[in-house]
Amino acid sequence: MAVDEHYNEHGGFPKFETAKVEPEYGELIEALRRVQDLAVSVDMPADALKAALAQTQQLVATMEPHVVPERKTPAGRVPRLPGRGSLLMLPWTVEKFDADGVRSRGVFRRFHLGGNGAAHGGTLPLLFDDLFGLTQHAYGRPISRTAYLHVNYRKITPLNQPLVVEGHVDKVEGRKTFISATLKNEDGELIADSDALMVQLLPGQQ
Ligand SMILES: CCCCCCCCCC(=O)SCCNC(=O)CCNC(=O)[C@H](O)C(C)(C)COP(=O)(O)OP(=O)(O)OC[C@H]1O[C@@H](n2cnc3c(N)ncnc32)[C@H](O)[C@@H]1OP(=O)(O)O
Numbered sequence: 001m002a003v004d005e006h007y008n009e010h011g012g013f014p015k016f017e018t019a020k021v022e023p024e025y026g027e028l029i030e031a032l033r034r035v036q037d038l039a040v041s042v043d044m045p046a047d048a049l050k051a052a053l054a055q056t057q058q059l060v061a062t063m064e065p066h067v068v069p070e071r072k073t074p075a076g077r078v079p080r081l082p083g084r085g086s087l088l089m090l091p092w093t094v095e096k097f098d099a100d101g102v103r104s105r106g107v108f109r110r111f112h113l114g115g116n117g118a119a120h121g122g123t124l125p126l127l128f129d130d131l132f133g134l135t136q137h138a139y140g141r142p143i144s145r146t147a148y149l150h151v152n153y154r155k156i157t158p159l160n161q162p163l164v165v166e167g168h169v170d171k172v173e174g175r176k177t178f179i180s181a182t183l184k185n186e187d188g189e190l191i192a193d194s195d196a197l198m199v200q201l202l203p204g205q206q
Pocket of ligand 1: 143144145147175176200
């Protein structure tokens with residue numbers, strides 16, 4: 001791989017910068033994920049519901065004064081944390097980040113449930129799309145936008161079982177980066193695969 005001569009030209013994208021956070025930040029994000037797990041799992045009596053509502057309203061009041069613009073929040077900018085500290089991203093951990101590919105490991109959790117014990121189909125493109133962004137970044141390509149993303153669902157995606165996703169750049173043609181990835185279980189069985197086209201932004205493009 002040769003680092004692209006236009007690497008620093010990210011169209012309208014600013015340069016990605018990692019964030020430094022207090023130790024409690026990662027714990028807070030994990031606690032909020034646990035709340036999400038519970039929110040889709042519980043069936044509470046009225047008094048428990050009222051207590052949970054009051055506590056949640058209190059939490060909102062604590063957090064609300066600290067809202068900042070997109071690139072000021074550490075969410076999504078702490079690579080060592082699962083999901084880079086973003087509540088949107090799958091809470092997976094990157095274990096390989098090289099020009100020849102990116103690998104990430106984790107589980108789909110209760111709050112990713114679609115039905116009948118399987119992860120919601122829409123959570124897989126989220127996993128793949130984020131991996132593709134990292135993959136083209138690791139390859140040395142400027143930050144690009146996904147033009148298309150195709151997923152083949154080969155097997156049911158289980159919850160709470162360690163899985164591994166791995167992607168690599170297949171080819172580059174001008175502004176276009178073609179990337180593919182597989183999602184497997186720890187026995188090496190293929191659960192899904194995906195391929196995508198990412199297009200480098202032109203100056204001023206968002
Ligand atoms: C470390 C942190 C990393 C963070 C990374 C963040 C990455 C975020 C990735 C995303 O998820 S972005 C969100 C989802 N994607 C979008 O919202 C993209 C919306 N679409 C667009 O903005 C534009 O359509 C796009 C920039 C992708 C392309 O528009 P352009 O007008 O700049 O390009 P154009 O349409 O001229 O296409 C350029 C080339 O790509 C080809 N192309 C574009 N869309 C295509 C498509 N859908 N299928 C096949 N080919 C396509 C097109 O044919 C052409 O090929 P050639 O150069 O060979 O002629």
